[in-house]
Each structure stands twice: as C-alpha cells, then as structure tokens.
Amino acid sequence: MAKTIxxxxxxxxxxxxxxxxxxxxxNVHVHIEEGEFVALVGPSGSGKxxxxxxxxxxxxxTAGSVIIDGVEITELPENKLIDFRLHNIGFVFQxxxxxxxxxxxxxxxxxxxxxxxxxxEREERVLTxxxxxxxxxxxxxxxxQLSGGQQQRVAVARALASKxxxxxxxxxxxxxxxxxAENLLNIxxxxxxxxxxxxxxxxxxQRVIRKARRVITLVDGKIASDVEQTPS
Amino acid sequence: xxxxxxxxxxxxxxxxxxITATSVFFAVLLAIVFRSLTxxxxxxxxxxVVSYSSGYLQIHKKGYWDEQSIDNTFEEDEQLYxxxxxxxxxxxxxxxxxxxxxxxxxxxxxxxxxLGIDPVKEKEVNNLHDKxxxxxxxxxxxxxxxxxxxxxxxxxxxxxxxxxxxxxxxxHASSAAGKFRVKGLIKLGAIELNNNVVYMPLQQSQxxxxxxxxxxxxxxxxxxATNLKKLKQSLQGAINSDAYEVLSWKEMMPEMDQxxxxxxxxxxxxxxxxxxxxxxxxxxxxxMMIFERKHELGxxxxxxxxxxxxxxxxLLESIMISLIGCFAGVIGGMLTxxxxxxxxxxxTGDLKKVYEEYGIEPIIYFSSHEKIFITQTLVVLIxxxxxxxxPGYKVMRLKPVEAINS
Numbered sequence: 001m002a003k004t005i006x007x008x009x010x011x012x013x014x015x016x017x018x019x020x021x022x023x024x025x026x027n028v029h030v031h032i033e034e035g036e037f038v039a040l041v042g043p044s045g046s047g048k049x050x051x052x053x054x055x056x057x058x059x060x061x062t063a064g065s066v067i068i069d070g071v072e073i074t075e076l077p078e079n080k081l082i083d084f085r086l087h088n089i090g091f092v093f094q095x096x097x098x099x100x101x102x103x104x105x106x107x108x109x110x111x112x113x114x115x116x117x118x119x120x121e122r123e124e125r126v127l128t129x130x131x132x133x134x135x136x137x138x139x140x141x142x143x144x145q146l147s148g149g150q151q152q153r154v155a156v157a158r159a160l161a162s163k164x165x166x167x168x169x170x171x172x173x174x175x176x177x178x179x180x181a182e183n184l185l186n187i188x189x190x191x192x193x194x195x196x197x198x199x200x201x202x203x204x205x206q207r208v209i210r211k212a213r214r215v216i217t218l219v220d221g222k223i224a225s226d227v228e229q230t231p232s
Numbered sequence: 233x234x235x236x237x238x239x240x241x242x243x244x245x246x247x248x249x250x251i252t253a254t255s256v257f258f259a260v261l262l263a264i265v266f267r268s269l270t271x272x273x274x275x276x277x278x279x280x281v282v283s284y285s286s287g288y289l290q291i292h293k294k295g296y297w298d299e300q301s302i303d304n305t306f307e308e309d310e311q312l313y314x315x316x317x318x319x320x321x322x323x324x325x326x327x328x329x330x331x332x333x334x335x336x337x338x339x340x341x342x343x344x345x346x347l348g349i350d351p352v353k354e355k356e357v358n359n360l361h362d363k364x365x366x367x368x369x370x371x372x373x374x375x376x377x378x379x380x381x382x383x384x385x386x387x388x389x390x391x392x393x394x395x396x397x398x399x400x401x402x403x404h405a406s407s408a409a410g411k412f413r414v415k416g417l418i419k420l421g422a423i424e425l426n427n428n429v430v431y432m433p434l435q436q437s438q439x440x441x442x443x444x445x446x447x448x449x450x451x452x453x454x455x456x457a458t459n460l461k462k463l464k465q466s467l468q469g470a471i472n473s474d475a476y477e478v479l480s481w482k483e484m485m486p487e488m489d490q491x492x493x494x495x496x497x498x499x500x501x502x503x504x505x506x507x508x509x510x511x512x513x514x515x516x517x518x519x520m521m522i523f524e525r526k527h528e529l530g531x532x533x534x535x536x537x538x539x540x541x542x543x544x545x546x547l548l549e550s551i552m553i554s555l556i557g558c559f560a561g562v563i564g565g566m567l568t569x570x571x572x573x574x575x576x577x578x579x580t581g582d583l584k585k586v587y588e589e590y591g592i593e594p595i596i597y598f599s600s601h602e603k604i605f606i607t608q609t610l611v612v613l614i615x616x617x618x619x620x621x622x623p624g625y626k627v628m629r630l631k632p633v634e635a636i637n638s
Contacts, residue, residue, distance in 0.1 A: 053633050059633045079538060082536055082538050085535070093534075097531060099237070102240070111536060113233045114535075114537055
C-alpha cells in the first residue's frame with residue numbers, strides 16, 4: 001500500500017473574515033499518495049491555488065490541518081516551515097519563477113546552497129538536473145536569455161534540486177506555447193515515473209489534465225469530484 | 233552567494249544605483265573637504281596660539297599648575313630636554329620662566345606678565361621677531377633689553393629705548409626688581425597678551441628673580457597632527473613623573489578647547505543635515521528595490537530562503553551602494569585635500585588683515601588626519617545599516633503568497 005504523502009484534513013480558508021468573508025476553500029479533505037500525478041482543476045476562483053498554497057505551507061488555513069509526509073506543517077513555526085519547504089517541497093509557479101540576475105546553473109544551485117551542499121556535489125547535481133530538463137547547453141544563460149518554456153524547465157530543475165518528496169506546480173503551463181508545455185509536461189511525467197516524485201498541479205490547462213492520473217475538481221472551494229484516469 | 237546576489241541585484245537598475253551612489257559620493261566628498269578645512273583651521277589656530285603661549289604640552293614642577301608661584305620652579309635639566317626631544321613627535325622645546333610683576337614707567341604703573349624666554353628657540357617656533365613693529369628683537373638669553381607688547385607700551389606711554397622698571401616677587405620671597413631698556417615693541421594677535429606681556433631674555437629674568445637656572449615651565453611643540461592625549465601619556469612615562477607634571481594646552485586653556493568644541497558641533501550639524509538629505513535618496517532606492525522585487529522575494533521565501541537571510545541581502549545591497557559612493561568620495565576627498573595641502577588658500581584683503589590682527593597666519597591649511605576619512609566612512613556605514621532596517625522589517629513581515637501574487 002502506498003504511503004500518504006499529503007493529507008489535507010478538513011481544510012478551510014476564509015479571506016476577510018471580519019469584513020466581507022470570502023470562503024475560498026471549505027472543509028476540503030484530500031489524501032495524496034506518494035508518486036501520484038494529480039491535477040487540481042476548476043474554474044477561476046474555485047480555490048485551487050489557495051488549496052495548493054496551503055498544501056505547500058505558503059498560506060495558513062483558517063481551519064483544518066495539512067500533514068506532509070507525517071509532519072503537520074500547519075503547526076510548524078515560520079522558520080521551521082521554511083526549512084521544511086526547502087528540504088521537502090519543490091515549487092513551480094506560473095511565471096517569473098527565477099532570479100533574473102543569476103544564470104540557469106546558479107538558479108538551480110541556489111536551493112542547494114541554502115541547504116549548504118558542498119560545492120562539488122552541488123555542481124554535479126545541478127548539471128544532472130539541467131541535463132534532465134534538456135538545458136545542458138544553457139547552464140550559463142540568464143533567465144532573460146531563455147524562452148518561457150526554457151525558464152519553466154529551469155524552474156522544474158530548481159524544484160527538483162533538493163530531491164523533494166512533492167512538487168507543487170501552480171499553473172506551470174499557463175504562459176507557454178503548446179510545444180513548450182508538452183515538453184515540460186513530458187519531463188515532469190518522466191520524473192514522476194522514474195523518481196517517484198509526487199506532482200500536484202493546480203491548472204485549468206487541458207494538456208496538463210490529460211497527463212494526470214488523478215483529477216480533483218474544485219467548485220466554489222469544495223471538492224466536486226475526485227477521479228482517477230489513464231493519462232493520454 | 234549572498235554577497236554575489238546582493239552585488240548583482242544593485243546593478244539591475246544601473247542608473248538608479250549610480251545616481252544614489254553619486255549622491256553619497258558628493259555628501260562624503262563635501263563632508264571630508266569641509267571637515268578637513270575646519271580641522272585645518274583649528275589646527276592652525278591652535279598651533280599659532282600655543283606657540284605664543286603654552287605650547288601643546290607644558291612640563292612643570294609637580295604642583296605648579298595648582299599653585300603658580302616662582303617657588304614652584306624647577307632646575308634647568310639637560311637630561312629632561314634630551315628625554316623630551318627623544319620623542320620624534322616633539323619638534324621644539326621652549327624653556328620659560330613666567331612671573332608677574334609691576335611695571336612702571338614715569339607715572340604709570342601696571343601689572344604685567346613677565347616671560348623669561350630663550351629668544352633663539354622662540355624665534356624658531358613662533359617667529360616672534362617678525363612681530364616686532366618698532367625697535368629690535370632680543371637676540372640672546374643674556375641680552376639686557378626687553379620686548380613689550382605694543383598695547384602695554386601704549387598704556388605705559390613708553391617707546392623704544394625708554395627704561396622700564398619692574399618690581400615683583402623673587403625666588404624664596406626675595407624681592408625682584410630691575411630696570412630694563414625697551415629694545416622693541418611687538419604686536420601680538422592675542423589682545424590680552426599684547427596688553428600685558430614683557431618678553432625678557434631667560435638669564436636676565438632668572439637673575440632678576442634670584443632664580444638662577446630655574447624655570448616655571450618647558451613648553452613642548454609638536455607636529456600639528458599629533459595625537460595629544462597619546463603623546464602626553466608617552467611623555468609622562470618618559471620623564472620623572474614624581475618630579476614633573478605634564479599638562480596639555482586643553483587643560484591650560486579650556487576656554488579655547490570649549491570654543492573649538494562648540495564651533496565643531498555647529499559644523500557637525502551642517503554635515504548631519506547633508507547626510508540627512510542624502511539618506512532620503514538612499515532610502516527611496518531601497519524601498520524601490522524591495523517593492524519592485526516583491527514577487528521574487530516571495531518566490532525565494534517559498535523555495536526555502538529564510539526571511540532573515542533575505543533581509544541580510546537587502547542590508548548588503550544598502551551597504552554596497554553606500555560604500556561605492558563612500559569610497560569614491562573618500563578617494564575624491566583625498567585628492568582634493570592633497571591638492572589643497574600643496575596649494576593652501578592664502579587669504580587676501582580684509583580677511584588677511586583680520587587673521588594677522590589676531591596673530592594667526594592668514595593661510596587656510598587643510599587637515600589630512602586619517603580620522604576624518606574613517607569617521608565619514610563609518611557614518612555612511614552606520615547610515616546605510618540603519619536605513620536597511622525598514623526594508624528588512626518589511627521582508628520579515630512579507631507573506632509569501634501575497635508577495636508571489638503581487
């Protein structure tokens with residue numbers, strides 16, 4: 001039996017609770033197992049990004065708890081939570097993910113430097129990751145010299161640098177053309193399959209949804225459906 | 233890594249960084265040149281005043297300063313002179329016998345300060361001979377003439393070659409009296425001295441007071457830039473501290489020290505205003521740097537960078553921008569001061585007359601004391617650190633989701 005890697009238990013998030021309350025997420029209960037490739041879908045304002053942020057410890061739920069690999073992150077103090085993210089969770093955001101003044105190699109290595117990984121080991125890991133995302137010839141390019149798709153591939157490499165248990169991706173393909181999106185998704189699917197990294201996407205991109213093996217649909221902050229499918 | 237990141241960050245907007253650094257450059261340059269000028273003027277003023285009066289340091293018999301009596305004199309001691317001159321900072325020493333007496337000419341009588349001096353040594357230090365406005369300067373320690381302050385001569389209504397009678401108290405309660413030919417009149421800038429002083433060759437003075445080979449003080453002249461406190465301690469250690477006391481001009485003329493302190497405070501306020509103005513520029517730049525990178529800061533926190541590290545990067549950025557301007561300002565200041573040291577400002581016209589009136593050389597020298605440069609660098613460093621507190625505080629309060637969505 002696969003291990004539960006994410007357990008969101010009765011999670012709710014209400015914005016502006018004292019003025020005009022907006023219930024972005026309401027009593028959501030989600031279990032995600034190790035190695036899953038999940039798409040969190042729904043219309044704009046359905047609460048998918050909010051739920052993703054709470055699962056990544058970027059936002060605090062108003063009620064409920066989030067347990068990642070047995071650690072209740074909603075109870076962690078801020079510095080420990082940042083540290084937890086550094087070692088356990090990789091993030092890929094919609095755009096402008098990278099530090100513009102650093103090269104692709106430095107952007108990926110940055111997380112490893114925060115982890116105080118020795119230089120030699122770090123350089124090897126960075127090179128491996130950039131090779132995996134097909135950017136070994138762009139290691140010294142700065143984000144401004146890369147296309148949107150290439151930038152997102154660097155972001156994926158950075159998200160994987162610390163060998164996280166899960167990667168949370170918020171609309172990673174939103175600003176990419178079809179070819180770049182396809183390419184990026186293939187890389188992520190390959191990593192999911194080969195390295196058993198759990199991927200959770202918040203998306204309304206059909207290309208991502210088709211690749212997912214499980215699709216959770218949120219409507220008005222509640223789970224409307226949670227289905228498994230065969231990726232195409 | 234953090235240093236590199238901060239360095240690269242400040243050059244994202246080259247123009248803004250250069251403008252901010254330039255404002256720091258001008259502030260530091262102006263502050264250094266201004267401070268160098270005022271310190272140079274003070275140093276020159278002190279040098280001029282102490283060379284006529286106390287010297288930078290004065291050696292007395294222990295207890296003399298509290299009870300300034302001729303009975304508290306000490307024997308001339310060649311070994312003491314050698315000890316003092318051994319110190320490389322000491323440029324000259326001037327043995328003196330300083331007493332008070334009644335001066336009389338015809339029907340006029342006045343209390344005067346009688347300074348028994350070594351005319352040759354005084355000449356080397358303060359160019360006393362150049363201040364003679366009538367008659368001649370005394371040339372040797374046993375010359376039988378005296379030189380009077382022009383103000384005193386005018387009060388006593390006497391002229392060169394007239395005879396001045398002095399009556400005072402000698403060593404061990406003997407009476408000191410003598411008749412002296414007025415050899416010359418001297419015009420001194422210090423009004424009090426000009427109205428009261430009688431310069432007498434040292435041996436004559438000792439003879440008149442029955443105090444052969446005795447001195448009230450040895451005045452010590454130093455290089456202008458010498459650290460007075462340190463040297464005082466060093467000389468105190470070098471001489472017999474049971475027999476002698478060492479006093480600095482600050483202890484002997486506290487009013488002049490207070491005047492300089494007060495004047496200097498005024499200048500510090502002007503420099504403070506200058507820095508206050510440029511602080512706004514630097515602060516604005518720092519705020520812009522944080523607000524335009526809010527999204528990126530959010531991402532960095534999300535991927536695992538602790539907020540305090542981010543705040544530290546902002547602090548480094550603030551210090552770097554400031555130090556670029558500061559170092560350029562220090563180099564600019566050094567070059568400017570170097571030029572002015574080779575080409576000091578010679579005052580002309582009325583200002584020159586005013587300076588000469590007060591016995592101060594009518595030249596504005598610049599000080600190149602290292603403390604000027606160190607102080608300005610430290611001020612900028614402290615300023616940039618303080619200014620980085622607010623952006624740092626903003627980072628500490630940053631919520632990653634809000635920042636990422638900004």
